[in-house]
Amino acid sequence: MHLFRVSIFLTLTVMALSCRPDAKQGGGDMAVADTYLTDELSIQHGMELFNRHCASCHNFTANEIGPNLSGVTSEVSKDWLVDYIHDPKAKIDGGDPRAVAHFERYRLYMPGFPQIQGKDMDHLLGFIHKFSEAEKRNTSNRKGGLINPIPEPIPESGLVLDLEEWFTAPPTSPNPLLARINKLDRTGTRLFLADQRGLLYEITWDSVKTYLDIREWMPEFIDAPGFGSGLGNFAFHPEFASNGLFYTTHTEKAGSAPADFALPDSVPARLQWVLTEWESRSPGSDVFSGRKREILRADMVSQIHGFQELTFNPLSKPGNSDYGLLYLGIGDGGAGLGGYPQLCDNPSQIWGSVLCLDPSGTNSANGRYGIPKDNPYAGTAEGLGEVWASGFRNPHRITWDAETGHMFISNIGQHSVEEVNLGLKGADYGWPNREGTFLFDVQANSELVYPVPESGSRYTDPVIQYDHDEGNAVSGGYAYRGEALPLLRGYYVFGDIPRGTVFMSPLTEMEKGQPAPVFRVALESEGRELSLSEISLDARVDLRFAQDAQGELLLFTKNNGKVYRVVGCRDKTL
Structure with a gap:
């Protein structure tokens, strides 16, 4: 038109x-x-x-x-x-x-x-x-909203990734989504895959076998109404092979047990998220047997943006200050736009933050974990000792660059900007007052962002951002340093969850306060260049990224439960 x-x-x-x-x-x-x-x-x-x-x-x-x-x-x-x-x-x-x-x-x-x-x-x-x-909800009467905050389109990189289907996760429901696979991760050379309906699988080259069904251990476990609920995440201790320890997060009904981090009395809780430690009697076994203990429990305003990421720094070695420390990404629980923005961008609260915990310690309020002494608010009255960084809407994935040591935190936006941040101890990333490098106003039109006033700011800007005419929700990825795909070396490879678009951004241009350029990456399967929506036969892809036991790139699509190896990368401009 x-x-x-x-x-x-x-x-x-x-x-x-x-x-x-x-x-x-x-x-x-x-x-x-x-x-x-x-x-x-x-x-x-x-x-x-x-x-x-x-x-x-x-x-x-x-x-x-x-x-x-x-x-x-x-x-x-x-x-x-x-x-x-x-x-x-x-x-x-x-x-x-x-x-x-x-x-x-x-x-x-x-x-x-x-x-x-x-x-x-x-x-x-x-x-x-x-x-x-x-x-109509713009009660602040703010003007100048940006419908297209980043007008420049994301250019093509010229690169094409060759995808090879590896396996399909077992169905856990007769109805779509057949399998709600959400995270694939490794410990040593072993690979594990989580289905949000409560199953943790171990993956070998020829089988997908149930390692743990947490529904058998958690009588209050729920995976409804969806929106990320269920078995949220898992992480294996760096010494799992000897100590048998790993960790999971899951959801239960509101009021299932007293919360360590309870909402104020005036704020109703929709559900609870729980962090659990598991100890295997035989770490080398292909089926879990052992014990569990609850580490912490938190109330949530709604069913969205709960305990998102759970991980250890894979680059940390014994003797490093963060060796054996557990990072937990927690979304705002919907509080930012649910009428309780005071719970967000506030280091005295856990919502909208990344926590850093010592699962072997006891100096927390409940005595079931430790607060690392190097945490930015440890021993101060300025914030919770558990909080490592704050100001996130939905810190969905955390990964590290094996060469630079940089930590990357993807943060899913509201309706305008998606972002990836350099993880910096004590940093404030601004939600719900910022979305990307733009101003967000919870009292204004929630579908828009606004120009940031020309004044100083305490907020840390992202190193990658794109807006919603390019995608809907960022799928955090990896700094690629592998051997099989030399054209990708030196790039952070990530994508968009619903659309399934794959992007890459040069690691050399990621500096604090300066978003790096972003490029589109094409895909092919069986010699045909196709989008992931065409490959997965669904408009909504639900893309996730992972690495195999050798550190090579994997993609998986939650909508159909399929996992793909990236077996090649070519430059179609040559």
């Missing part, structure tokens, strides 16, 4: 609001509300269409070349919008009062666009509806 034509269409559409402010315009049964698509992939495509054709003239917070679109879909019926887009001249010649009024003002016919049909129309209107409704 031509930019000028779309601008006139939206201008005429929005001005229809003035005709009858007491009722929705456009006819139809007013008792039946219009319905619009709300799923993330449809909204993203609608955003792409809007940014391509409309954004230079319209936004949702102020009048520009055209009027702002706040509230338009609740004041003008969907049928009227569709009819007008398809044939505005017919509306005018037929005497429609709104169309006639606009024609008299502008003295021109807007060309019709009957070719805008089906999904394109639904996606565009779904995007406009979501953003216009969100603007």
Whole structure:
């Protein structure tokens, strides 16, 4: 759709609001509300269409070349919008009062666009509806929201990864998702895979075998209502082969037991996350037997953004200050936009932070773990001793670069910016006051970000970011230093969870306070260049990254339970 034509269409559409402010315009049964698509992939495509054709003239917070679109879909019926887009001249010649009024003002016919049909129309209107409704919640009356905060498109790298299907995880439900596989990790040369429905598998070259079914040990275990609940994560102690220790996180119903980190009395808890230590009697066994003990338990405002990542620094050696220390990434639990932003960006609370714990220590409040003396708030009144870094919405994955030692923390954004951060002790990454390098305002339009005021800031900016016309939720990856794919060496390889897009960013250009460039990476399977959505036969891919026992790159897709080896990388420009 031509930019000028779309601008006139939206201008005429929005001005229809003035005709009858007491009722929705456009006819139809007013008792039946219009319905619009709300799923993330449809909204993203609608955003792409809007940014391509409309954004230079319209936004949702102020009048520009055209009027702002706040509230338009609740004041003008969907049928009227569709009819007008398809044939505005017919509306005018037929005497429609709104169309006639606009024609008299502008003295021109807007060309019709009957070719805008089906999904394109639904996606565009779904995007406009979501953003216009969100603007009604802009109680701070903040202006200048950015629909497309990073307008430059991500360029192609020219590289193509060759994927080879390795195995499919066993189904744990007869309904999609058949297997909710969420993390694949290694200890020594052994590989393990977690299904959020409560199963921890060991993977060999020819089998997928259950190592632990935590449902048999946790009577209060729940994996519903989804949204990340269930068996969240696992991590093996660096000395697992000798001490048999590993750790898991899982969800239980609210009130299952007293929480070590309870919400304030005025804040209802939706569920609890639990961190557990397991000790195997025989670490070399292919089936767990031994004991467990609870380390800590926390209440959550909602079912989203819980205990996300659980890991040890694989580069740390005996004698290093963080050897044997457990890093736990905790999301905001939905508190940021759930009415409790005070629980976030606050080192005196655990929500929205990365914790660093000594599972062998006892100096915590509950006596079941230790607080490392090198933690930034240990022994101070400025924050919780457990908190290592703060200001995250959803710190989904943490990995390290074997060459530089840099720690990378991927942080899933709200509706504008996805980011990867350098993990720095004591750093504050800003949520819910920042999203990427942009300002976020919980009292404004939650679908938008805003320019950051030109003043000093205590917040640490990401080293990688992309916005939501490129993807929806970042899938944290790895700094590739392997041998099998020399063209990838020196790049951080990551992607987008729903879309399945793979990206790479040069490690040499990642410096504090300066986002590095990002490039797209193509994929192929059996000699054909395909997207992961085509390979997995689903629009929503649910992409994750892993490494095999040799440190080579693996991809897996939660939507179909398949794990892929990356067996080659070529430059298609040569």
